[in-house]
Amino acid sequence: MSTDAFPRTPRPGRVARWAGHWIAAEPPPVPEDPSAMSGGGRHAGFSRALFRRTVELAAAPTTATIRLTADARYVLWVNGTEIGRGPARSQPYRLRYDEYDITAALTEGVNVVAVVVTYYGEATSWWMPAAGGSALGQDAALVAECVVDDELLVTDDSWRSIRSTAWTLPSDREIGLPLEIFDARQLDAGWNLVGFDDSTWPRASVVATTHTGAQGRTRPPAYPYGPLLPRGISHLGGDIVTARLAAGAVHPLPAWASDSPVARARQVLATPAREPVDAELPVPWPGDADGALHLAFDFGRIVAGIVSLDIAAAPGTHVELYYRERPYDPAADASFTDPVTGARYIARGDDEGFHAMEINGFRHAHVIVHGGAATVRGLRVREHLYPRTGEAxxxxxxxxxxxxxxxxxxxxxxxxxxxxxxxxxxxxxxxxxxxxxxxxxxxxxxxxxxxxxxxxxxxxxxxxxxxxxxxxxxxxxxxxxxxxxxxxxxxxxxxxxxxxxxxxxxxxxxxxxxxxxxxxxxxxxxxxxxxxxxxxxxxxxxxxxxxxxxxxxxxxxxxxxxxxxxxxxxxxxxxxxxxxxxxxxxxxxxxxxxxxxxxxxxxxxxxxxxxxxxxxxxxxxxxxxxxxxxxxxxxxxxxxxxxxxxxxxxxxxxxxxxxxxxxxxxxxxxxxxxxxxxxxxxxxxxxxxxxxxxxxxxxxxxxxxxxxxxxxxxxxxxxxxxxxxxxxxxxxxxxxxxxxxxxxxxxxxxxxLGIQPGSPGFRTARIAPRPGNLRRLAGAVPSPSGPVEVRIDGRDVEVRSPVEVEFVHPDGTTQTLPPGDHALRLR
The missing domain is CATH 1.50.10.10 (Glycosyltransferase)
Known part of the structure; x- marks a missing residue:
C-alpha cells in the first residue's frame, strides 16, 4: 500500500490537494484536432464502468476514511457492503465530492473497494455534462483516495476496471426519467466482493485533462471540474418499504412493439387477462411460453428510492417493471400525466434479484414476468431521501x-x-x-x-x-x-x-x-x-x-x-x-x-x-x-x-x-x-x-x-x-x-402558532399566535439556538424559547420575554 504523504486537513480558505488520479475504464474519446479542445468535444454515450482495488491489511484499521467523486454518478462498496451513493447534484464546474468513514467495513487480511460509475452521455433532468475542451468530462471517470491509519490508497493504474455491458437503455426511449435495462447475465456475480478474480480485467486508464496549458494534469483540480467542493449536505437514507400485492393475472404474451419496458408493460395491461392469480406472496410462475405473469403492487403512498424485486428466476427470464404514481388507466396511457418510468431485469439464474441503480418515485408498480420460470417473493423500496431531524x-x-x-x-x-x-x-x-x-x-x-x-x-x-x-x-x-x-x-x-x-x-x-x-x-x-x-x-x-x-x-x-x-x-x-x-x-x-x-x-x-x-x-x-x-x-x-x-x-x-x-x-x-x-x-x-x-x-x-x-x-x-x-x-x-x-x-x-425569527439569524423570536377557532394547539420550530415551542390551551399560553421573545397578542400589544419558560394569557 502506498505511503505517500498527504495533507488531511487543509488550511481554512484553501482547496485540499488530491493525491488520487482521475481514472476511467479505457481512454475516453479525444478530438483529433488539438485546436478543437477549446470547445465542443465528443461525449461518450450511456455507459457504466466497474472499478476494483484489492488491498491487504496486516490488522483491522483504527481509522479509515475515503473521499471520492465521479462523473456522473457512483455507488461505492467496501467488502460488498454499500457505503454510499453520489456525488451530490452539482454543475460539473462545481463538482462535489463525498467522504465516508469506512473503518467498520475493513478487516484484517484482504479487502476490496469497488465502485460502479454511471455516465449518462446526454443531459438528464438531474445531470448535465461537462463542457468540451478536455479528455476529462467526456466519459465515466472516478477519483478517490482512502486513508487507512497512516497509509494512503489512491485511484491510479493499479486499479482494475471494465466497461460493463450489463446495463443498457432502450432503443426507443420516451421523455421521462431513465429506463434501466439490466441483464444480470452480463455481470459477474460477486464482482464487488473479496475473492472475485479480476485478473482478466484491464488496468484502469489514468485520464489527463488535455486542454492547452494542462501539462498532462491527472489530479484535481483539473478542467472541466476545477477545485472539487465538499458535499455540503447530509447523506441520504430512509426506511425500507414493502409493497402489498394487490392483484395478479396471466395475460397472453404479445408480439413486442417496443424495446421499452414501460411500453411492453402497457402492451400486456392492454390485453384481457387470461386467468387470475391468487394475490398472495410468493407467486410461482411456471414459465408459460405463450403467457406473461402480471402482478400489481401498491405501496399505499408515494415512495421514492431504490427498487428491489425479490425474485428467483431461471436464466434468461425477463421482468418488465412499470412504475406509476396512480392506478393504471388505459385512457391516460402515454399521456403527459403518465410518467414513463420503469426497468427491465433479465435474470442470471440465481436468487440475487433485481436492485435498481436509479432513484424512482411511485406508488403503484406493475411487474410482468415472461420468458422463463420464476417465483416472485416481494417488492420493496429503500427510500433515498434527505434526513429529517430535530423536535419540530x-x-x-x-x-x-x-x-x-x-x-x-x-x-x-x-x-x-x-x-x-x-x-x-x-x-x-x-x-x-x-x-x-x-x-x-x-x-x-x-x-x-x-x-x-x-x-x-x-x-x-x-x-x-x-x-x-x-x-x-x-x-x-x-x-x-x-x-x-x-x-x-x-x-x-x-x-x-x-x-x-x-x-x-x-x-x-x-x-x-x-x-x-x-x-x-x-x-x-x-x-x-x-x-x-x-x-x-x-x-x-x-x-x-x-x-x-x-x-x-x-x-x-x-x-x-x-x-x-x-x-x-x-x-x-x-x-x-x-x-x-x-x-x-x-x-x-x-x-x-x-x-x-x-x-x-x-x-x-x-x-x-x-x-x-x-x-x-x-x-x-x-x-x-x-x-x-x-x-x-x-x-x-x-x-x-x-x-x-x-x-x-x-x-x-x-x-x-x-x-x-x-x-x-x-x-x-x-x-x-x-x-x-x-x-x-x-x-x-x-x-x-x-x-x-x-x-x-x-x-x-x-x-x-x-x-x-x-x-x-x-x-x-x-x-x-x-x-x-x-x-x-x-x-x-x-x-x-x-x-x-x-x-x-x-x-x-x-x-x-405565529413562531418566526424576530431578528436576522433567529437571534430573537417573534411569537404572534392567531389560533382562530382552534382551542388547543402546540408546536415547535427549529432555530440555531434550539427549538422554540408554543403551547396554547384556550387563552393560556406556554412558551419555551432559547432566545429572547417578542410576544404579540391578538389585540396587538406586545411583551418582551427573556430566554426560558413562560406562562401567559392571550389578550
Missing amino acids: YFTCDDEQLVALYRAAVRTVEVNSTDAYTDCPTREQRAWVGDAVVHQLVDLTTNTDWGLARNYVALSDSPRPDGILPMSVVGEIESGGGLTIGDWSLSWIHGLHNLYRYEGDEEFLRAHLSTAEGVLRWFARSLDEHGTLSDVPEWNLVDWASLFLNGRSSILTALWARGLREFAEIADALGDHGRARWARGLHERAREGFEDFWDARRGLYIDHIVDGEPRLPASQAAGAAAIVSGLAPRERWSAIARAITDPERLVVRSWIGREDGSYDLERMTEQTLRPLSADWDVESQIVIAQPFFSHVTHDAVALAGHADRLPELLRRWAAFLTDGYDTFGECWGWGTPAHGWSATPARDLVAHV
Whole structure:
C-alpha cells in the first residue's frame, strides 16, 4: 500500500490537494484536432464502468476514511457492503465530492473497494455534462483516495476496471426519467466482493485533462471540474418499504412493439387477462411460453428510492417493471400525466434479484414476468431521501389540520434528495422557483438546514445576462435557453429566508451580486411609470390563469418584493449603496403601481395593455401587492378579505383540464396567441394554485387575518384521498406529490402558532399566535439556538424559547420575554 504523504486537513480558505488520479475504464474519446479542445468535444454515450482495488491489511484499521467523486454518478462498496451513493447534484464546474468513514467495513487480511460509475452521455433532468475542451468530462471517470491509519490508497493504474455491458437503455426511449435495462447475465456475480478474480480485467486508464496549458494534469483540480467542493449536505437514507400485492393475472404474451419496458408493460395491461392469480406472496410462475405473469403492487403512498424485486428466476427470464404514481388507466396511457418510468431485469439464474441503480418515485408498480420460470417473493423500496431531524412538530384539536401538517412535511420529504425536486415520479428536476416552498417548510420543520442552503447555492448559476435558469443541473440549464424569469425572484426570496432564519453573513455576501444581477435583468423592462412591461421569456408565476402580458402588476410586485429584500440584506452587510439603489427603484414602482388599483372593486388588476386597464383580477395580484409593500397599508385588510372571499373565487388554469390531465393543446396555444378569460372577469377572482398560495397566505397574515388560515388551508384536504398522504401539483390535476404545494406546514407554525425569527439569524423570536377557532394547539420550530415551542390551551399560553421573545397578542400589544419558560394569557 502506498505511503505517500498527504495533507488531511487543509488550511481554512484553501482547496485540499488530491493525491488520487482521475481514472476511467479505457481512454475516453479525444478530438483529433488539438485546436478543437477549446470547445465542443465528443461525449461518450450511456455507459457504466466497474472499478476494483484489492488491498491487504496486516490488522483491522483504527481509522479509515475515503473521499471520492465521479462523473456522473457512483455507488461505492467496501467488502460488498454499500457505503454510499453520489456525488451530490452539482454543475460539473462545481463538482462535489463525498467522504465516508469506512473503518467498520475493513478487516484484517484482504479487502476490496469497488465502485460502479454511471455516465449518462446526454443531459438528464438531474445531470448535465461537462463542457468540451478536455479528455476529462467526456466519459465515466472516478477519483478517490482512502486513508487507512497512516497509509494512503489512491485511484491510479493499479486499479482494475471494465466497461460493463450489463446495463443498457432502450432503443426507443420516451421523455421521462431513465429506463434501466439490466441483464444480470452480463455481470459477474460477486464482482464487488473479496475473492472475485479480476485478473482478466484491464488496468484502469489514468485520464489527463488535455486542454492547452494542462501539462498532462491527472489530479484535481483539473478542467472541466476545477477545485472539487465538499458535499455540503447530509447523506441520504430512509426506511425500507414493502409493497402489498394487490392483484395478479396471466395475460397472453404479445408480439413486442417496443424495446421499452414501460411500453411492453402497457402492451400486456392492454390485453384481457387470461386467468387470475391468487394475490398472495410468493407467486410461482411456471414459465408459460405463450403467457406473461402480471402482478400489481401498491405501496399505499408515494415512495421514492431504490427498487428491489425479490425474485428467483431461471436464466434468461425477463421482468418488465412499470412504475406509476396512480392506478393504471388505459385512457391516460402515454399521456403527459403518465410518467414513463420503469426497468427491465433479465435474470442470471440465481436468487440475487433485481436492485435498481436509479432513484424512482411511485406508488403503484406493475411487474410482468415472461420468458422463463420464476417465483416472485416481494417488492420493496429503500427510500433515498434527505434526513429529517430535530423536535419540530405541530398538533391541535383539529385532526384534519394535523394531517395537513404531516402531509406537507411528507410532500417535501419525498422531494428532497440531493436537491429540492418538483416531483419524484415524473421529473426530479431542481426548479429554481418551486424550491422556495420546500425551503420554507424545511426551515420550520427540520433542524438540518443543509438542503435549504444548498437550494440557494446550487441555483446560483446565472446566464451571462444575469437571470437564473428555470431549472438547474440538467438538460434545461445545459441548453442555456428559455427561462422563467420570476423563478429568479423566488430565489431572491429564498436568499432572504436564509437571512431571516440563519443570518450567515458570509453566505449572504457570496450570493448578493447574483441577486443584484437578477433585479437588473428585470429593470431592463421598466417603463416610464416605474413598473415592468412586456417582460420577455416565460412568465409563469403559477399554473393559475394569470394575465402577465403588457404592464404586469404581478411581475412588478414580485420584483418589488425582491428589491425590498435585497435592500434589507445589503444594509445588514453594510452595503448601503446597493440598498439605496434598490429602494429607489421600489419607490418608483410604488408610484406607478397605483395605475393597477381598481377603486370600484377594491382590487388590483392583473395587467394594463396599450394603456388600457384590463378587468381580470387574481389572488396573485392582490397578494403580491401586499407582500411587496406597493399597496398602501390601509388597503391590506380589505384586499385580503376580497381575495379570499369564497363567493368570488374561481379555479382556472391555462393548462389543466377538469378530468385531472394537462391540456397540451392549450399549452401549445399559449405559444401562438394571447389567451382569453373563460370566467366572469367583472365579479370573479382567479384563485392561486397550491404553489403561489404561500404568497397569498403571507399576505393574509400581514394584513392581520392569520386567524383565517386554518379554514383556508382545508382546501388541501382534497389531496388526501385514496390513501395518498402527499399534496398534488394543482387543484384537481397534476402529479400527486409536488413539493411546491407544501405550504400548509409552514403556515400552521409560522402564521397560526405565529413562531418566526424576530431578528436576522433567529437571534430573537417573534411569537404572534392567531389560533382562530382552534382551542388547543402546540408546536415547535427549529432555530440555531434550539427549538422554540408554543403551547396554547384556550387563552393560556406556554412558551419555551432559547432566545429572547417578542410576544404579540391578538389585540396587538406586545411583551418582551427573556430566554426560558413562560406562562401567559392571550389578550
